[in-house]
Amino acid sequence: MPLNWKTGGVLLGFVFFLAVLLVKPIGVSTQFVILDAIVADVANPELITEPEAGTYTSTNAYLAKSNGKYAKNAANPLNYSFVFVIAMMIGAFMSAKLRGGIGADERKLPAIWYANYGDTPVARYSVAFVGGFIVLYGARLAGGCTSGHMMSGMMQTSLSGYLFAAGAFAAAVPVALLMYKKEA
Amino acid sequence: MTIVLALVIGAAFGATLDRIGATNPNWIIRMLSLRNLHLMKTILLAIGTGSILMFGGQMLGLVDVLHMSVKTAYVGVFIGGLMLGGGWAASGYCPGTGVCAAASGRKDAWFFIGGGLLGAAAYMVTYPSWKASGLLDKLAGGKVTLGSVPGAKYDGLMAMSGDLLGIILGIVFVLVAIVLPERMVGDGPAPVAAE
Numbered sequence: 001m002p003l004n005w006k007t008g009g010v011l012l013g014f015v016f017f018l019a020v021l022l023v024k025p026i027g028v029s030t031q032f033v034i035l036d037a038i039v040a041d042v043a044n045p046e047l048i049t050e051p052e053a054g055t056y057t058s059t060n061a062y063l064a065k066s067n068g069k070y071a072k073n074a075a076n077p078l079n080y081s082f083v084f085v086i087a088m089m090i091g092a093f094m095s096a097k098l099r100g101g102i103g104a105d106e107r108k109l110p111a112i113w114y115a116n117y118g119d120t121p122v123a124r125y126s127v128a129f130v131g132g133f134i135v136l137y138g139a140r141l142a143g144g145c146t147s148g149h150m151m152s153g154m155m156q157t158s159l160s161g162y163l164f165a166a167g168a169f170a171a172a173v174p175v176a177l178l179m180y181k182k183e184a
Numbered sequence: 185m186t187i188v189l190a191l192v193i194g195a196a197f198g199a200t201l202d203r204i205g206a207t208n209p210n211w212i213i214r215m216l217s218l219r220n221l222h223l224m225k226t227i228l229l230a231i232g233t234g235s236i237l238m239f240g241g242q243m244l245g246l247v248d249v250l251h252m253s254v255k256t257a258y259v260g261v262f263i264g265g266l267m268l269g270g271g272w273a274a275s276g277y278c279p280g281t282g283v284c285a286a287a288s289g290r291k292d293a294w295f296f297i298g299g300g301l302l303g304a305a306a307y308m309v310t311y312p313s314w315k316a317s318g319l320l321d322k323l324a325g326g327k328v329t330l331g332s333v334p335g336a337k338y339d340g341l342m343a344m345s346g347d348l349l350g351i352i353l354g355i356v357f358v359l360v361a362i363v364l365p366e367r368m369v370g371d372g373p374a375p376v377a378a379e
Contacts, residue, residue, distance in 0.1 A: 002203060005222055005229060005361070006229065008226040009204075009228070011230075012229075012230035013233025013237065014234075015196050016234030016238075017234050017241075018196070019193050020234075026193075028283070029279040032279060032301055033305075033307075033308060036301055036304050065311075080186045080187065083191060084193065084194035084197075087190055087191045088283060088284055089284060089287035090194075090287070091194060091198030091199035091200075091202070091284075092198035092202040092288050094195070094199065095202035096207075096287075102288055102289050106290070107290055110208070110209040110210050110276060121291075126295075127275060128299065129295040130299060131271040131274040131277065131296060132282065132297060132300035133303035134270060135299075135303065136279060136300035136301070136307070137264075138263075138267025138270075139304075140264070141264035142260060142264025143256060144255050151227070151231055154235075155231050155238065156253075157329045157330040157349060158257075158327075159257040160261050161255070163257055163323075164262070164265040164268075165265070167262040167265020168265040168268050168272065170265075172269035173217070175273035175274055179274060180217055183217075183219055
C-alpha cells in the first residue's frame with residue numbers, strides 16, 4: 001500500500017520545495033533527448049561540436065536551439081539534470097527494495113492489465129513501447145512533462161503548466177476509461 | 185556540489201514517487217479512470233504544499249526568486265499535453281515515473297523507456313517543421329506567471345502580487361485535495377488490488 005495521501009503529499013511537496021530552494025524546479029523529459037544525443041554523438045561525432053571553448057552547437061536544429069544548451073549538456077553528461085534522473089532511479093530502486101520489492105507477477109504484468117487483457121505480456125510490452133513513444137514525443141513538443149509542466153509549473157503558477165495539465169487530463173481520462181473497462 | 189545535490193534531491197524524489205504509488209501503473213490508471221483518486225489527492229496536496237512553501241519563502245527572503253524556472257506557453261504545449269495524456273493512460277507511465285518503475289523491477293517500464301527514447305529522437309528530427317508551423321510561437325507573452333512575482337525574470341498575466349496569488353492558489357490546491365472524493369466513477373469502495 002502506498003503512503004496515506006496526507007503524508008505522501010506533504011513529503012512530495014517538501015521535495016519540490018527543496019529542489020527550488022537549493023537548485024531549480026524538477027524536470028525529467030529533457031534527459032531522454034540528452035541520452036539520445038549522447039548515443040547519437042558516439043555514432044556520429046560530427047553531431048555535436050564545440051566551435052569555441054565552452055560554446056556548443058549541433059547539426060541538429062533541436063540540439064542547437066537556445067544557444068546549444070542541449071548540445072552542451074549532452075557533451076557533458078555529468079551535469080545536474082542528467083545526474084538527477086540517474087539518482088531518481090537509484091532512489092526508487094532502494095525504496096522498492098526497502099518495502100520488500102515488487103512481486104514477480106507485477107514485475108511481469110501490472111494487475112490492471114491482467115484484469116482487462118489476461119496473460120498477454122507481448123501486447124502489454126507493445127502498448128508500453130508505443131505509449132512511451134507518444135509520451136516523449138508529446139512531452140518534447142510541449143517542452144516538459146508531468147514533472148516539469150504539471151507539478152513544477154503549476155506550483156510556480158506558470159500559465160504553460162495549466163495549459164499542459166488541461167491537455168493531458170483531457171486525453172488521459174477518456175483513454176483510461178476506454179482501455180481499462182475492468183477495475184483492479 | 186551541484187552533483188551532490190542532484191544525487192540527494194533526485195534520490196529523494198525517486199523514493200517518494202515509489203512510496204506514493206506513482207511508479208505503479210495500477211495506481212496511475214485508477215486515478216486517470218477516476219475510480220480511485222488517492223494518488224490525485226497526494227499530487228494536489230504536494231503541489232499546494234510546494235507552492236505555499238516556495239512563495240512564502242520568497243516573501244520572507246529565504247528562497248532565491250531567480251531559482252524559479254517558468255516554461256513558455258504556446259499552442260504546442262496543449263497539443264503535446266494531449267499526446268502525453270493519451271500515452272500516459274495507455275501505458276500507466278510518464279517520463280519520471282517510467283524510469284523509476286523500470287529501476288524498481290517492472291519489465292514493461294523498460295519498453296516504455298525504449299519507446300520514449302525513440303519518441304524523443306523523432307521529435308529532434310521533426311522539430312524544424314513544428315517550428316515552421318507557428319505552433320511553437322509564444323502565447324500571452326510566453327514565459328508568464330498568473331500574478332506578477334516581485335524580483336522574478338517573468339512577467340505576470342495580472343498585476344496582482346504573484347507571491348500572494350501563489351499562496352492563495354496553493355491553499356486552493358490543498359482544499360481541492362481534501363474535498364476530492366476517493367471515487368468519481370463506478371460504485372462501491374474504491375478499488376485496491378493486492379500487489
